Amino acid sequence: MTALGDLIEIDDRTVLVLGQELDLGHDRPDVANALVHRVGDTLVMVDTGVTAAFRAALREAADRVGPWSRALVLTTHGHPDHVGNNDLADDLDVPVEHYVPAPDLDQMLDPASYWVRSFERIAGLAPLPAPPAATAGKVVSLFQPMRPFGATTRTYEERPLERIRIGSLRFTGWTFADGAVRVLRSQGHCAGHVIVYLGDCGVLHLSDEGNGACGAMVDADQLKIQTVLGAVSRLFEEGEAVVLTDGHTFSVRRGAEVVSYLDGLLEQATALQTAALNLAGEIRRIRPSTFATRYAEAIADLHVGGANPNALFTAMTAVNVLRELGLRPESDAADAPWSRPALDNPAPAATGT
Template structure:
């Protein structure tokens, strides 16, 4: 099954107790929200939902997948991060009819409560850098309005951080996070794609769900951490090399990757990140002032030349990546003006 032949809510059966529910890409021009893939798994008598996507169509598909892998007598709903395409159906936890726990990352609570403000911040960073369909508040409102219904919280919602933090050993690697279902479900802190991001390891079926940590060579969001993204990609590759995981799923590529294919894929993402940063460095050799708008145009050309992809490619996300790339290279805006030049700060204080 490939992206060109999938439809929202299609199911990929991984084994008799694990199903990947497929989402869809973003198409703002046609009022189509992106919907993140979700994992549905049974660990003993516990139903595990990793993300809930958005839209009523996807909600129905989640229920179908949950029925397919039954029976179960309790439920665990895990949110990988707070973006709207992952959390819209979180109140499904209240409708499962069994004892349920639902956890979300504490650093993402603000954006879950007020997603419009989060996206205003994102779009204000690129105002004047690339054409926006409207001023940042209106553009953010338009984007957020696509994600309906939006119910990120339920009666049982708690934060992961209310639980004691655990040291988790997988092969030669050490993580911090939380375990559930007698260790069959491991939630590992990654926090690269956005401030609260986690990834999920399902011990019994060997699935590692990367969610959105592999969305592209450069994180686009204002709270993205490029080092953490690259670190988690390297760590996950090591888990596959050591046989601690055998299947990779994520939030926005509509596939299940296996074994050695995973290591090659992750190495490719890291290779794209270094190649793109090298290209960006070449575009900023002159330190007389780099205007983000001009840099973004040339940065987009580099993306095409390097055949670097990512989830939901469009001009706004490219501009968001470009601004993050400038900051990653050590440049800073010379003023608060729209499209003000960026340069490297002097290394010595003026006399």
């Protein structure tokens, strides 16, 4: 049984700091895992979680992988469970750089509005404990202290975009520490998401791209999630990466186990889309409340899902899946039916000879 702040040593220079699951019923925030690594004299910290207890665990991990005389703090995306202790960069007492994704700045500056948008989409589809604005405020209030920016914070996008080749695969992103640290754009779980590859030890930190087979967030992109899962699997098949860590499963996966795990996520994605087609494909018109209920049943029947499973995230995913299937709301009314646009196939005009 793991606990918040537990450390998993990957090697003598790399430590995974474990977070915790979300528990809305007990007002407990989720806390994302963070990766702490040393390359040469540089401390690399990937995400900072949230809560004072997790901050203390990060400092312990940083001491364990030392010594270091400079630091690089990398934020994978802007969700509050990943960014609450970002100002730790200011307290390391060494020259430091801190980078965040530019597409996530809006939600980092105003997280309540981001969650209001997410919950407004599912009003009437899931048992919100309060109206969307109040629910969003409650959720955001759990993540304290919330300090996503420091004196040195910049966006990745202020640096020139690079073409990055790892094995047979090509990515775009940014490199640090003479190429030992590579930040790869993925942008599936949310608009600004990146993953991090540590070339000197073969560790790839997937962060939340592996948080279930389908995305729940309002700015999630199902195709990008599934594409990056396939690409990462290829890196492990080629031996370019040997250890996989992520934001929420509280474990370290190695070698062939990783390929099997990622293939399983992709199998889940295809199984869920098949189930969704069975629910909505033939009738081509369905109320989202009905679809969300049946989709939740399909998830239970298939024994699939991501970290922090709850009714709210399942309903958010269901709305995204409806869009993925090409359905659109017929009006702005609450729980208005969704359908596909009618196809207009007039008979071909007669042609002369």
